[in-house]
Amino acid sequence: MSTFSPEIEVAIARTRADVAALHDELIRWGLVIWTGGNVSGRVPGADLFVIKPSGVSYDDLAPENMIVCDLDGAVIPGTPGSENSPSSDTAAHAYVYRNMPEVGGVVHTHSTYAVAWAARAEPIPCVITAMADEFGGEIPVGPFAIIGDDSIGRGIVETLTGHRSRAVLMRNHGPFTIGRNAKDAVKAAVMVEDVARTVHIARQGGELIPIPQSAIDSLFDRYQNVYGQAPEGALAAASTASGDPL
Numbered sequence: 001m002s003t004f005s006p007e008i009e010v011a012i013a014r015t016r017a018d019v020a021a022l023h024d025e026l027i028r029w030g031l032v033i034w035t036g037g038n039v040s041g042r043v044p045g046a047d048l049f050v051i052k053p054s055g056v057s058y059d060d061l062a063p064e065n066m067i068v069c070d071l072d073g074a075v076i077p078g079t080p081g082s083e084n085s086p087s088s089d090t091a092a093h094a095y096v097y098r099n100m101p102e103v104g105g106v107v108h109t110h111s112t113y114a115v116a117w118a119a120r121a122e123p124i125p126c127v128i129t130a131m132a133d134e135f136g137g138e139i140p141v142g143p144f145a146i147i148g149d150d151s152i153g154r155g156i157v158e159t160l161t162g163h164r165s166r167a168v169l170m171r172n173h174g175p176f177t178i179g180r181n182a183k184d185a186v187k188a189a190v191m192v193e194d195v196a197r198t199v200h201i202a203r204q205g206g207e208l209i210p211i212p213q214s215a216i217d218s219l220f221d222r223y224q225n226v227y228g229q230a231p232e233g234a235l236a237a238a239s240t241a242s243g244d245p246l
Contacts, residue, residue, distance in 0.1 A: 008046050012079075015041045015050045015182075016063040022186050023052060023061050029190045031109040032058075038087040041182030042097055042104045047071045049097055053084035071098045073150075088147050095153025096178065100161070102235060105182030107189040110174045113196035117141075118169040124192075124199055127208045131199075132216040133223035134191045136164030144171040152176070164220065166235055167192040180235055 004012065019041045026032045026039065035058070040051035050066045067086045068076045073094035075082050087093075093106045117124050117139075124139040126132055131139070142159040145151035156176050159168045166188040167177045175192050179185030202208060211219075 004046070008043070008048075011044050011046060012048065012050070012068060013063070015043045016066040016068075016080075019050045019052065019066050019182055020061050020063045022182050023058055025186050025190070026107075026109060027058055029193070031111040031189055031193055033110065037109040038089055038093075038107070039182055039186060040087075040090075040093045040106045043068070044104075048076065049093065051087050051090055051093055053081060054087050056084070069094060089152065091148070091150045092153035092156065092176070095150040096156055099153075099157045100178065102180075103178045103185075105179040105185035107177045107179075107182075107185040108174065109189050109193070111189070111193035111196070113200055114167075114169060114175040114193050115173075116200065117196055118171055118174050121171045123169070124196055125208060125210070126216055127199060127202065127210055128195060129211070129219055130191070131195045132211060132219035133227075134188070134195075135167060136220035136224075137216055139165050139167050139169060139175075139192060139195070142168045142170045142176075145173070178235065184235075 019039050022039045026037050031037060035055050038052050040049050042049045048068055048070060050068055052061055053065055053067055056065065065081045065084060067081045067084060068079045069086060069090060070076060071094055073090045075086055089108050096103055096106050118141065121141050123141050126137045140159050140163060142155040145155045152170060155170060156168055160178065166179060167175055169175055175189065177185045177188035177192060179188055
C-alpha cells in the first residue's frame with residue numbers, strides 16, 4: 001500500500017480529476033476515436049504523474065481509474081487504478097517528464113490532419129498568425145519510433161528541446177504535445193489539429209505565403225507574454241528567436 005503525505009495525496013487527487021476530465025476535451029474537439037490517445041499530468045510537488053488506463057472506453061474514464069506512475073513509468077502499487085494496465089504510451093510520457101522538468105502535461109492524439117502531415121514526414125509551415133502566436137514557428141517532425149519503450153519519448157525530447165513549438169509530429173504516427181500543465185498540453189493538441197487542417201486546405205488552393213520571421217517573433221512574444229488575462233510566457237524559455245532547435 002502506497003503512503004504519501006496528506007499534501008501529496010491532495011495533489012494526486014486533483015491531478016486525477018483534471019486528467020480524467022481533460023480526456024472529454026479530446027472527444028469534444030474530435031481528436032481521437034475509440035480508445036486511442038491519452039492525456040497525462042505531472043503531480044505537483046512529487047516525482048509522479050497520472051495517465052489513463054489502456055483500452056478503456058472514454059465513457060468509462062473517471063478519476064478513480066486514472067493510474068499513478070513514477071517518473072520511470074512504473075505503476076505505484078496500492079493506488080486506485082493500479083490493477084489496470086496504463087496507456088501503451090506511458091514510457092514515452094515518463095521519458096518526457098524525466099528529461100523536461102518544465103513540462104507538466106503531455107498529450108497524444110491521432111487527429112486526422114496532424115496525422116496526415118506526420119505520414120508525409122512534413123513539418124507544418126508557419127503561414128498563419130495563429131501558428132506564430134501559439135507555436136512560434138513551424139511544427140516540427142520527430143523520428144519514426146515504435147510503441148512499447150521510451151523511443152517515442154526520446155524522439156519528442158530530442159525534437160522539442162530548445163524549440164518554441166509545444167507540438168511535434170512523430171513520423172508515421174501522429175502529434176504529441178507538451179504544456180505547463182495537462183490543460184495547456186490539451187490546448188496545444190486542439191490548436192495543432194486546427195492549424196494542420198487550415199494549412200492543408202490553404203495549400204490545395206495554391207502557393208503558401210510565408211510570414212516574415214520578424215513578424216513571427218513579434219506575434220509569439222505578444223501572445224505568450226502580453227495577450228490574455230494572465231500571460232505566463234512560453235514553455236521553452238531557452239528557445240531561439242527563430243523557433244528552430246538549439
